[in-house]
Amino acid sequence: MTNSYFNIEHLLELTNNDINFVKELAGVFCETIPPMADEMQIACDESNWQAVSQLAHKLKPSIDTMRIESIRDDILQIESRTKQNIELHTVPALVTKVCEVVYLTRDELMASFLK
């Protein structure tokens, strides 16, 4: 699948081609992941690196599962750098990027499954 933020083939494989459950997952993603990304953005704005690290840790499995390739490495970097307190100046840009892609993914999911 090209020009897509997430990998529908992988989702179908994960759910044994259960399209209804894919729709349910899309709904859960749209409800829970963007608010979590928002929280990370706020924590980042406040330079609360411990909170950023924890939220990145929480976001990681969902981003992995959805195969949102454009930010898979970024979320790992955010977690790792905030946990180790290294290269913190690079973190805000990464967080902003992750948040943007999460919202774009949400829009795409809503358009595809939740119309």
Add this chain to the structure above:
Amino acid sequence: MKPTPILIHIVEDDAFYCSLLAHHLSLNPEHHVKKFTSARAFLDALHEKPDIVTLDYSLPDGTGDQLLSQVKELSPDTKIIFISGQNDIKIAIDLLKKGVHDYIVKDDDTKERLWIAVEHLRETIELKKELDSLRNEVAKKYDFQKVMIGNSDPIRQVFQWIDKASKTNITVSINGETGTGKELVAKSIHFNSFRKKQPFVAVNVAAIPKELLESELFGHEKGAFTGAAGRRIGKFEEAHKGTLFLDEIGEMDLSLQAKLLRVLQEKEITRVGSNQLIPIDVRIIVATHKNLLHEVKNGRFREDLYYRLLGLPIVVPPLRERGNDIILIARFFIDQFCRENSLQSKTLTVEAKKKLMLYNFPGNIRELKSIVELACVMSDENEIDAPHINISSNSYIEKMNGEDVTLRDFTTRLIQHYLEVYQYDVLKVAEKLDIGKSTIYRMIKNNELVVSKYQN
């Protein structure tokens, strides 16, 4: 074995990931899966005693460690699988040491690994459930008011003792003639005590060669003696947390009695060939048909062990002292035999009852069972009559029960009985009965006594 439905709680604060895991585990229709996104919500539902719980290591309202100890305390049988985003071996080992069943890292293989872990646990859970249900069945079987039949005063006294013995851990010594049901009393105590879900292990001391008894009771290490090819767990360890029933304790060798006394006092055993002390928590019930005090006086049983084992003494009365119980038990065995062999129900005639009541049953209940089973086979109609009651004993003494006999007749039969018991050893019989051997020889010569062969 039919698959048992199992309840799985998934605790994961990421609702998306939680849904994914729940969906995957729900693919098996035997899995009843519930999702929780906070520690609080999960703890509120812990009273449901889930079979398996998957825990996220870091939850916003509780750490994995805290939750683990709460689950262990409130639902100790629940199996715990941790699912964590942290690939940290130290944490994983620490959790596994604390009794967690698996530690799975969140990655592409998580759901497959979780599936395998749950399937492995399912087998354990199903076996445990089957074992529990079998133990309950056995416990029901040994509801002593149902299995020990009788209304006579002597047996009611035994019921009272069983009831008292079941409520505590006191050592119990059961005394009674062969066939009176000593093992049944021991099982009734065990299966009505708080140890009922733990093992009941019975050892017949008389049936095991004395050279083997020590390793049978305490186990042995590999190479402890010739033929000890591997480590073996003894009966004490097998009965850990449960009850060990030592039948025919009077037959135990004196040297082993000393070891048994030490084990009972120290509550720890040492396997043969090992120096390691193993703590044990075992309730002891012993039984014998011998008069142990008499054995102590004759130096065949250690006095200190006798007093250690005495505990609550229960004397199981012989059948001949249980009056009308004989008929009640006979009816029970008749019904059981007819049911098992698809025969029509049979009743005892008055004459048959009289014959049973007059017999003295040296083999007690075991003998009564054989007699009534044979009577069921011998009787063609639905009634068991006196001729069907075949009292198998050849003893002259027993055959004259209920007959009018003269003193001379009685004496003759008594001597005849002793001759049979002592293999026609005239000298020994004379000594036992405190009569002159010439009296016996004279009676043999006069054909008053039947002797197939005799020595001297």
